[in-house]
Amino acid sequence: MDIGTLQAYAYFGFTAFLVVVLYSYIYHLYSAQKKGTRDYEKYGNIALNDEITDQPIEAISKNDEIK
């Protein structure tokens, strides 16, 4: 096998790997949301509640929260 063939196999394998990664990531995102392990959608509110006096959606640390 020459280097070109090897590259071609590697390329195919890599593409297949990426497809699996992509779909499992999508699966992870939606199942985590459904099971309630993580609510991704709440982070969308960062843009809406963005006054400096608003409570952060997730503060950087508990002691550091603004009064």
Next chain:
Amino acid sequence: MENRPLEYDYTVAKWFMLVTVVLGIVGMLVGVILAWQMAFPGVNLMLGEGLAEYTNFSRLRPLHTDSVIFGFTLSGIWATWYYVGQRVLKVSMAESKFLMFLAKLHFFVYLLVVVAVVGTLLLGISTGKEYADFEWPIDIAVVVVWVLWGMGLFGLIGIRREKSLYISIWYYIATFLGIAMLYLFNNMEIPTYFASGGIGNWYHSVSMYSGTNDALVQWWYGHNAVAFGFTVPIVAMIYYFLPKESGQAVYSYKLSLLAFWGLMFVYLWAGGHHLIYSTVPDWMQTMGSVFSVVLILPSWGSAINMLLTMKGEWQQVAASPLIKFMILASTFYMFSTLEGPIQAIKSVNALAHFTDWIVGHVHDGVLGWVAFMIMAALFHMAPRVYKREIYSKSLMNTQFWVQTLGVVLYFTSMWIAGITQGMMWRAHDEFGNLAYSFIDTVAVLHPYFTIRAVGGTLYLVGMFLFAYNMYKTMTSARRVEESELQNASPMGA
């Protein structure tokens, strides 16, 4: 001092807003001059024979592209960064003297670079690479500007209160990293003055790469300068401004995650589509072509996410010209991210490459998507940074329709011009001879060049309306209270 409540500090955002408007007008004015020169070559001598060197098409063209890309768009990106960045990280620039100093320095060094660029391009000092025309001393200054921004960007992130980075921040980070990488690699050059021991112009340099390699690096850069200048940061804007203005949280945060990582992975591959049928290796051309088509997915992911954010709230589009600007922008985004991949298909590219269709594609993207989104962002920011309502809603509506008409005239005429020219170049008669001489294919474009110039002029008129509206907003519109600034921006009649 101690007792005053903490507020966001928009000083630098305001400065950049001003520069955005000014450079937008400059860049588009030069563009309109170019358009009329192509329709009526006499315009090349508009300031007389003595100044012909500085007013002819060939000298002005890089000034147009660079002032729109690195002037208008870049300052628009920074105006929004110094606004959005504070808000979604929930930290004020006023909290750090150092970051404030960096931001101001960033602004002034940037202004210096703008002046240097305009001067050198008019004098014909150029490295010869599109959108990377600047000679090495300016390149170094550009790197300084970029590093200053980067320090400010990561500095502000470092002192944030909101733990999670909002979608827009991802895109700003990507803009910073992407352009940094591309710009450095593409501008590798050797100053000849120093290498030759002090001969010739001190600012002249020669590219580290030659021929086909140079082309490959240049279009890897050229294509992705578009990606990280015209797509990524503008997406950053729409992910913040559309939800904020409409009061609707983004339709799907999960989709935005997928679209982001998809875009990051796919975009860089597509550069090869500028080199189809050239002398770069075939597999790279094919790669460029295939990945360009794949690119539709992450692009549409973001665009559809934006349209769905308006779900159930479509009455806002009719009611608010600001929302109109953003919805039209995201529609044009979908449109040009579909058109681009079509042009990247090899057989289409064989026809379209080197023609005005490509010019049309660039402009429906930039006029329809980039400029509309930047103007919408500035309209949204103005009441909040100047504490006055937008001066005139009806003027905004007028501007919207004048500019939309301008864009439509622009891209339709360029479609026809490009395809006509492409077909005429390849036409053979019954004996297998070329059917048209080159000049035939130029003469036939005159009506389309004229329509394009009219379209461009309309858009420029819209820019003046925009500038006037912004000026009045800054200086004499009704003052507003904090409570009026929740979501929909306050507008005067």
Next chain:
Amino acid sequence: MFHWLEKHPFFFAVAVFVTIAFAGLIEILPNFAQASQPVVGTKPYSTLELAGRHIYISNNCMGCHSQLVRPFKSETDRYGHYSLSGEYAYDRPFLWGSKRTGPDLMRVGNYRTTDWHENHMKDPAAVVPGSIMPAYRWMFKKSADIDTAYAEQVTVNKVFKTPYNTEIPMADGTKATVKLGATLDEAKADALEEAKAIAADMKDQDVKDAVAAGNIPEIVAIIAYLNSLK
């Protein structure tokens, strides 16, 4: 990703960088290993030609003229043989352009003459009725910058081993040598010799006088460059 990266900006930035750098790693680097070799007959530019090339760049001629003949019958009929990678081996930067408002110039030296260029640059529409190209009359007055061209030659010769003063195989089996002057004065004298040959084919009296007096107007240099494109 998994909402960990979004909370850790440093790692987030690293992840973004790796993702975007990946394509360049695969696409750009391998091609550099096999940097294009010059084809037989490809010579580096002489001092005067290079000065002309700088004028071509500073007036952004590549904004309207490509230098890339694609492998289609309609293009080879119009412009000549399609482009080969090695033909660009000494082009720094490459000047393929991205738009053909005017015709391709890759091989313009094969079918246009000094005389044609002289008339055309003065008044394009007089030579090609309907042309929308602007005139470049100031090039008949301004002097070309030979010093910088020489500095660039010295640089590429030193850094990239561009073969000056070396025998180069030509397509017809002969050898050719492109001279690089040992000193700036020698290079200037050589450039002036080349300029004289071109000025002899021109009609403009001011240009002839200038060259006779030892000055090289831009127009002479750019014609030298255009004639070298074959």
